Amino acid sequence: MNDSADLHTLTGAYALDALSPAEAAEFARHLAECPACSQEVRELRETATRLAFAVAQVPPPGLRDRVMWSLPEVRQLPPLVVEPVVVPLRGPRWRQRLPYLAAAACLAIAAGAGVWAVQAQRDADRARDGNIQAEQRASDLETLMAAPDATLRTGSMRGGGGATVVSSQRLGRTAFVYHDLPPLGTARVYQLWYSQNGSMIPAGLVTPGRTDGAQLLAGGPRGADAVGVTVEPSGGSPTPSGPPVMVVPIPS
Amino acid sequence: MHAVARDNGPVAPGPGSLETLLERVSRGDQQAFDSVYTAVAGSVLGLAHRVLRDPAQSEEVTQEVLIEVWRSAARFDAGRGSAMAWIMTLAHRRAVDRVRSAQASADREQRAAARDHSPAFDEVSEQVERRLEREQVRRCLGQLTELQRESVNLAYYRGYTYRETADVLGTALGTVKTRLRDGLIRLRDCLGVTS
Ligand SMILES: [Zn+2]
Numbered sequence A: 001m002n003d004s005a006d007l008h009t010l011t012g013a014y015a016l017d018a019l020s021p022a023e024a025a026e027f028a029r030h031l032a033e034c035p036a037c038s039q040e041v042r043e044l045r046e047t048a049t050r051l052a053f054a055v056a057q058v059p060p061p062g063l064r065d066r067v068m069w070s071l072p073e074v075r076q077l078p079p080l081v082v083e084p085v086v087v088p089l090r091g092p093r094w095r096q097r098l099p100y101l102a103a104a105a106c107l108a109i110a111a112g113a114g115v116w117a118v119q120a121q122r123d124a125d126r127a128r129d130g131n132i133q134a135e136q137r138a139s140d141l142e143t144l145m146a147a148p149d150a151t152l153r154t155g156s157m158r159g160g161g162g163a164t165v166v167s168s169q170r171l172g173r174t175a176f177v178y179h180d181l182p183p184l185g186t187a188r189v190y191q192l193w194y195s196q197n198g199s200m201i202p203a204g205l206v207t208p209g210r211t212d213g214a215q216l217l218a219g220g221p222r223g224a225d226a227v228g229v230t231v232e233p234s235g236g237s238p239t240p241s242g243p244p245v246m247v248v249p250i251p252s
Numbered sequence B: 001m002h003a004v005a006r007d008n009g010p011v012a013p014g015p016g017s018l019e020t021l022l023e024r025v026s027r028g029d030q031q032a033f034d035s036v037y038t039a040v041a042g043s044v045l046g047l048a049h050r051v052l053r054d055p056a057q058s059e060e061v062t063q064e065v066l067i068e069v070w071r072s073a074a075r076f077d078a079g080r081g082s083a084m085a086w087i088m089t090l091a092h093r094r095a096v097d098r099v100r101s102a103q104a105s106a107d108r109e110q111r112a113a114a115r116d117h118s119p120a121f122d123e124v125s126e127q128v129e130r131r132l133e134r135e136q137v138r139r140c141l142g143q144l145t146e147l148q149r150e151s152v153n154l155a156y157y158r159g160y161t162y163r164e165t166a167d168v169l170g171t172a173l174g175t176v177k178t179r180l181r182d183g184l185i186r187l188r189d190c191l192g193v194t195s
Helices: A002-008 A011-015 A021-033 A035-053 A061-073 A092-103 A113-129 A132-146 B017-025 B030-052 B055-075 B083-100 B102-116 B128-141 B146-158 B162-169 B173-191
Strands: A151-156 A162-168 A173-179 A188-196 A199-205 A213-216 A226-233 A246-249
Touching: A002 A021, A002 A035, A011 A021, A011 A035, A011 B173, A021 A035, A035 B030, A035 B083, A035 B128, A035 B146, A035 B173, A061 B030, A061 B055, A132 A162, A132 A173, A151 A246, A162 A226, A162 A246, A173 A226, A199 A226, B017 B030, B017 B055, B017 B083, B030 B055, B030 B083, B030 B146, B055 B083, B128 B173, B146 B162, B146 B173, B162 B173
Parallel strands: none
Antiparallel strands: A151 A162, A162 A173, A173 A213, A188 A199, A188 A226, A226 A246
């Protein structure tokens, strides 16, 4: 009785795959004889699925082809009432392809990861070093992402890498979310600018040495028609010293 | 061998139709599979990325999961839940298995350590069309107690077992079990999930 009462409480852990293999096997046996737990696990799995939707990201363009191309080589199983098990890819063919996988960097990394990343990072910051600045920055970015009028525009950088510019006129904030920026060494730095009627207004420097990250621009997007990126001497410049390596328009 | 329907743009199937697509996939219909890909690849990849925190490994897992969907579509049992839940369960298990393997864990510690020194966060670019879903999930997560939310977060998005979760949170095992359950139940009710 006691054991069984205890088992009933495992529906949540089971639905989240948080049991050890032995416990999961035992609970699976229990499920076969406990309709209440079965129903609950079904519902909690559907709930967990919503947590997955919330972190969806844009798959890199090559992934679809890689999957589609491999289909003819995969024999399909006949129907059978057995829970399927995912088999890891093995074999020389896949190993050859791994470098491509690794190279296909996380393109326009996306998505909803944001909200949780903010929460998780904020907790981590708080717990580990009480980094109030980071918390504030995360919180500002989170607010910006959640703004109902936030727009997202994506661009690629000459020479590699790319970025998404998130801006909200209502909040008067803009974020620059970048990935795979080509490294510049120590003497130079990426500088951000608002473009407004042809003039360039300094909007901050990308943290030197970072190739992936997110940051808020100094100043707001009001009146600006684009965000530009230039390569400048370390410390930045009052005006661009060369043509932009990327320009991302901001909808007004 | 070519991806079909790509140029029609992503069209998320309505309720029920993913099940229909899987039925066609189980008979070797590649065009149906292409639609399944469109419907689920982003969520599978995003989930794998949350758990594994590594783009290359996340793509591998996504590829493995989708190929498994192709391979065992005939074994999807609609009596046991929706097609989406079936696929996302495959995805979560696969990602969790990988992150729990010794090598992956070592990598994960390293990555987590590296992450501690990073600014606010790296992964914030988002898909506009996902915003509503995310907003709703976030709002509902906001209604959980902190312990419920932390427990669900660590178990689902980090792939921790409930024992690891209890360790990390400094909480009794029984408490974590209960918080995972009542936290998910509260989420279920808030999101209006039915089954
Ligand atoms: Zn039970």
